[in-house]
Amino acid sequence: MGDGSTREGWDVLVIGSGFGGAMAAHAAVSAGLRVLMVERGGWVERGPANWEPEGVWELTPYVAAAPPYRVLAGGDGELVRPCHCVGGLSVFYGGVSLRLRERDLDPDPAIVGDSRAAWPYRYADLEPYYARAEQILGVAGEAGVDPTEPFRSTPYVRPPAPLATASRRIEHAARSLGLTPFRLPLAIHYADDDGRAPCVACTTCDGFACAIGAKNDVATAVLPALLARGLVLETHTAAVRLIAEHGRITGVECVREPSGERVIYNARVVILAAGALASPHLVLASGLERLNPARDAVGRYLMRHCNAIVYGIFPRRPNPERVFHKQLGIHDYYFGHPSVAQPQGPLGAIQQLSTPPLALVRERAPAGLGKLIAPAIEHLTGLLVIAADQPRAENHVTIDPDDRDRLGLPRLVITHHYTERDLAARRALIRVARRILWRAGARWFYVHRIRTFSHAAGTLRIGVDPTTSPLDEWGRFRGLENLYVADASFMPTSGAVNPSLTIAAHGLRCGERVAQVLTARAAQAPHGAQRPRVMWRRRPVRADAPEPGATPARPTEPTQQTAQGDD
Numbered sequence: 001m002g003d004g005s006t007r008e009g010w011d012v013l014v015i016g017s018g019f020g021g022a023m024a025a026h027a028a029v030s031a032g033l034r035v036l037m038v039e040r041g042g043w044v045e046r047g048p049a050n051w052e053p054e055g056v057w058e059l060t061p062y063v064a065a066a067p068p069y070r071v072l073a074g075g076d077g078e079l080v081r082p083c084h085c086v087g088g089l090s091v092f093y094g095g096v097s098l099r100l101r102e103r104d105l106d107p108d109p110a111i112v113g114d115s116r117a118a119w120p121y122r123y124a125d126l127e128p129y130y131a132r133a134e135q136i137l138g139v140a141g142e143a144g145v146d147p148t149e150p151f152r153s154t155p156y157v158r159p160p161a162p163l164a165t166a167s168r169r170i171e172h173a174a175r176s177l178g179l180t181p182f183r184l185p186l187a188i189h190y191a192d193d194d195g196r197a198p199c200v201a202c203t204t205c206d207g208f209a210c211a212i213g214a215k216n217d218v219a220t221a222v223l224p225a226l227l228a229r230g231l232v233l234e235t236h237t238a239a240v241r242l243i244a245e246h247g248r249i250t251g252v253e254c255v256r257e258p259s260g261e262r263v264i265y266n267a268r269v270v271i272l273a274a275g276a277l278a279s280p281h282l283v284l285a286s287g288l289e290r291l292n293p294a295r296d297a298v299g300r301y302l303m304r305h306c307n308a309i310v311y312g313i314f315p316r317r318p319n320p321e322r323v324f325h326k327q328l329g330i331h332d333y334y335f336g337h338p339s340v341a342q343p344q345g346p347l348g349a350i351q352q353l354s355t356p357p358l359a360l361v362r363e364r365a366p367a368g369l370g371k372l373i374a375p376a377i378e379h380l381t382g383l384l385v386i387a388a389d390q391p392r393a394e395n396h397v398t399i400d401p402d403d404r405d406r407l408g409l410p411r412l413v414i415t416h417h418y419t420e421r422d423l424a425a426r427r428a429l430i431r432v433a434r435r436i437l438w439r440a441g442a443r444w445f446y447v448h449r450i451r452t453f454s455h456a457a458g459t460l461r462i463g464v465d466p467t468t469s470p471l472d473e474w475g476r477f478r479g480l481e482n483l484y485v486a487d488a489s490f491m492p493t494s495g496a497v498n499p500s501l502t503i504a505a506h507g508l509r510c511g512e513r514v515a516q517v518l519t520a521r522a523a524q525a526p527h528g529a530q531r532p533r534v535m536w537r538r539r540p541v542r543a544d545a546p547e548p549g550a551t552p553a554r555p556t557e558p559t560q561q562t563a564q565g566d567d
Ligand SMILES: Cc1cc2nc3c(=O)[nH]c(=O)nc-3n(C[C@H](O)[C@H](O)[C@H](O)COP(=O)(O)OP(=O)(O)OC[C@H]3O[C@@H](n4cnc5c(N)ncnc54)[C@H](O)[C@@H]3O)c2cc1C
Pocket: 015, 016, 017, 018, 019, 020, 021, 038, 039, 040, 041, 057, 083, 084, 085, 086, 087, 088, 089, 090, 092, 093, 094, 095, 096, 097, 098, 206, 207, 237, 238, 239, 240, 273, 274, 275, 276, 278, 282, 454, 455, 456, 486, 487, 488, 489, 497, 498, 499, 500, 501, 503, 565, 566, 567
C-alpha cells in the first residue's frame, strides 16, 4: 500500500450508505460520535429524467454495465450487477416497509433444514427498532388488517393514500376468494405540510428513483439530515481492504474514483454495510474469515427469496387513471394453507405490483417482440409472489484470487440453487396469484421468474453459536473486537417479507450497540483520554448534497410511462 495516506481520529467508519449503513450511522451520529461514511457511488440525480423508461435502475449508470460478479448457478450473470449510489438500493426500491412476523424469528424447521440457522433474539427485542425505523422513514400504513401482523408498539406515521381503481379491483377479487388483503406499508411522503413535495402517484416508483423526492429512500429521508448533524460522507470512495492486527481492524484501505488515489482511514469501530454480496466480498478479500471461529460459514447461507411476478392481461386497461397502484398485500398463505399439500409450512407473501417498465420490456423481450407488445403493456397489472427460501450452506459467495477487477479486488463468485421446497412454495403462490387476477378480470397470464439478487441476504449471519454464526447477536464480527456488519448479510433466515425495514432495524440496533460500547469505554478511560487524538480536519459536506428536508426541483409533467421494478 506504499503511497496511501492515513486519515485518523474517527469514532466510527461506516462502509456503504444503504439501509444498513445509514441507520447504523443514524444511531452513532445521534449518540454524538464522529462518523465517517465511505460510499462507492455518487448521488443519484433527481428530475424529469427519472420518469423516463431509461430511469429504471438496471439501465442507469449507477448499475455496473458489465457484470463484475461471476455466477456459477442460479441467477443470471447479466443481472447480477451491483448498484452503487448514495442510499444504495433504497433509491430504487419499491418503498414496501414490512416487519418480519414474530414466528419468522423462531423459524419453522421446514425452512431451517440442516442449516442450524437461529435468531439470537425474539421479535420483541427488535420491535423498538422497527418502530424507530418506521418513524425515520415516515412509513404510511394501516394497522390491524394483515392477519399475520406482528405486535406494534406505535402507530404508523401516516395513513395510506386512497386505493387506485386497479387496487380496488384486486381487493374485491381477493375478498371474494375469502382472502384478507391489507394496505402495504409504504415509505412514501403523502403530506403537504412540511415543505416537501408529496407523492403524485406516478407510475415509475418501484425500480426508479423518485423524481420529486417523495419516496422516503435513505438518500432523501435519512442522509441529508445526518450530514447536517455532522456525518461526513466520502462519495466515489470504495473500500477494498480491511486491515486487521491484534484482533482489531486498524485501517480500511479505500480507492477514490476516478483518480485511483489510495487512502487508509482508521476509526475506533468499523461498520461494514456494503450489502449482502459486497460485504462478504470485502471480508473474504481481506482474509478476515481466518480470524472468525465460524470461518466456514462466512459467505454461506446466501438467500434471495424465491420471487416471481404473475402478470394478468386484461381485456380492458386495469389502470385507466395511469397511477401508482402497488398498494395491497395478501398474507393468508404466509405460514402455509390447508389447501396446499406441498410444501408444508411457510409459503410466503403476495403483493400488488404495477405495470412492467416499458424500457425493460423493449430491451428484454426477444428481438422485435418488444416493440410489438409495447402497446399492450397497459393491459397488464401484476402480483408479486415472495416465497420463503431456505438458508443452505451450498449457496455461497467466494472469491477467485486469480481474477482481479480494476480496483484490485478478487472476482466475487456466486453459487446459488433454489431447493425443491423453495420452488414448490413459489409455484403454490403463483397459483393463488393467478386465481386472484382471474377473479379481477384478467384472461391471460404471463409469469416472470425473478432472477436478480435484489433481496440478497444472509452471507454473514448472526447467531448464538460461535462456530456456525460469523456475527454475534449485535452484528459484531467474531474474532475482531471492533468490526460490525449492519446490512442484509446479517439475516439467518429471511422470512417472506421485503427485507429493507428489517435491515434498517438491525442497522439501528447495531449502531446503538456501537455507541454504547464506545461511550462506556470513554467513561472508563483516564481523564483526558476519552477522545482519540484528532489528526484530521473535517472536510466540508459536498456542495451538491441536498439540504436536509429540501425538495428537489419539481418537474413539469410526469410522463405516463408504465414502469415497474422487480420487487
Ligand atoms: C428494484 C428493487 C426494488 C426493491 N423494493 C423493495 C421494497 O419495496 N421493500 C423492501 O423492503 N426491499 C426492497 N428491495 C430490496 C432492498 O432495496 C434491499 O434489500 C436493501 O436496500 C439492501 O440494503 P443494504 O443496506 O443491505 O445494502 P445496499 O442497499 O446494497 O447498500 C450497500 C451500499 O454499499 C455500497 N458499497 C458496496 N461496496 C462498497 C465498497 N467496497 N465501498 C464502499 N461502498 C460500497 C453500495 O454502493 C451501496 O450504496 C428492492 C430491491 C430492488 C433492486
